[in-house]
Amino acid sequence: QAARAGIEWLLGLQNRDGGWPTFCRGWGKLPFDRSATDLTAHALRALHLWKQLGAIEPGSRSWKKLHRAIRNGLRFLKSTQRADGSWIPLWFGNHFHPQEENPVYGTARVLVALAELGQDASVLAHRGVQYLIAAQNHDGGWGGAGLASRAQAPGSGPLSSVEETALATEALGKMLAHHPKALPTWSQGVQWLVERVSLGKHEEVFPIGFYFAKLWYYERLYPMIFTTAALTEAWKARSLLQVQKAVVS
Numbered sequence: 001q002a003a004r005a006g007i008e009w010l011l012g013l014q015n016r017d018g019g020w021p022t023f024c025r026g027w028g029k030l031p032f033d034r035s036a037t038d039l040t041a042h043a044l045r046a047l048h049l050w051k052q053l054g055a056i057e058p059g060s061r062s063w064k065k066l067h068r069a070i071r072n073g074l075r076f077l078k079s080t081q082r083a084d085g086s087w088i089p090l091w092f093g094n095h096f097h098p099q100e101e102n103p104v105y106g107t108a109r110v111l112v113a114l115a116e117l118g119q120d121a122s123v124l125a126h127r128g129v130q131y132l133i134a135a136q137n138h139d140g141g142w143g144g145a146g147l148a149s150r151a152q153a154p155g156s157g158p159l160s161s162v163e164e165t166a167l168a169t170e171a172l173g174k175m176l177a178h179h180p181k182a183l184p185t186w187s188q189g190v191q192w193l194v195e196r197v198s199l200g201k202h203e204e205v206f207p208i209g210f211y212f213a214k215l216w217y218y219e220r221l222y223p224m225i226f227t228t229a230a231l232t233e234a235w236k237a238r239s240l241l242q243v244q245k246a247v248v249s
Helices: 001-011 037-052 061-080 101-116 123-137 144-151 162-175 180-198 221-248
Strands: none
Touching: 001 037, 001 061, 001 162, 037 061, 037 101, 061 101, 061 123, 101 123, 101 162, 123 180, 162 180, 162 221, 180 221
16 A cells, blocks of 8 residues: 555656656756656666556556656657767766766766666667766776767866766666676776675765755665675676577587
8 A cells, every 4th residue: 555655756756857856846047956867776776666566457547647657758768868879867976077967877877767668668768878888987887978088178077986886787787688798897997896895895975865955975785786786786697698609509
């Protein structure tokens, strides 16, 4: 009953453009009522999971309502994907980026949602994966000014962060089945994280929180949570790759 109430709340929160805002529907003129790519990705994952659980009878009015909400959410993500294949989140930024945006965070969150919704072979997913591959830093991680920095001065820019590397690695791990070309990039990301954990540096934090009042903050739990998710996905992907290798052999 509690889950059903939560789903109904999410359905009622969806904006006309198909996306989800922070906590209230609105006019799209204020940060907290504006649809956001990362929030939409989170909402789509929840709705899809509810649909998978079989709590709604297929073909019923509620089922159609849920199906329509998911379809519109995917349409919003398609309309907000940038020319380079990335997505920009609303509340998470990168103060090293020229526009203080964090395309790695936004793209990674959307790719995880697309994978869980069975859209990992879509054009949207392909372009997002290509962006993350291109955005990887020379040390095997993600973060700093990334592509924006290298465009201005190749090889320059701050070092990678645990948060962004973990997010990108988790997303690519979920995409390997349909995007095998991402394997080398993903492997380097996993190695970067493993090295940080072995050195006890996986708890190092970077400012990643971004509020509309330009308030930067970091969260000590983010690097640990994101790293755990990425390495869990790496273990799953490792098992998948072993099966694929056995089949080919």
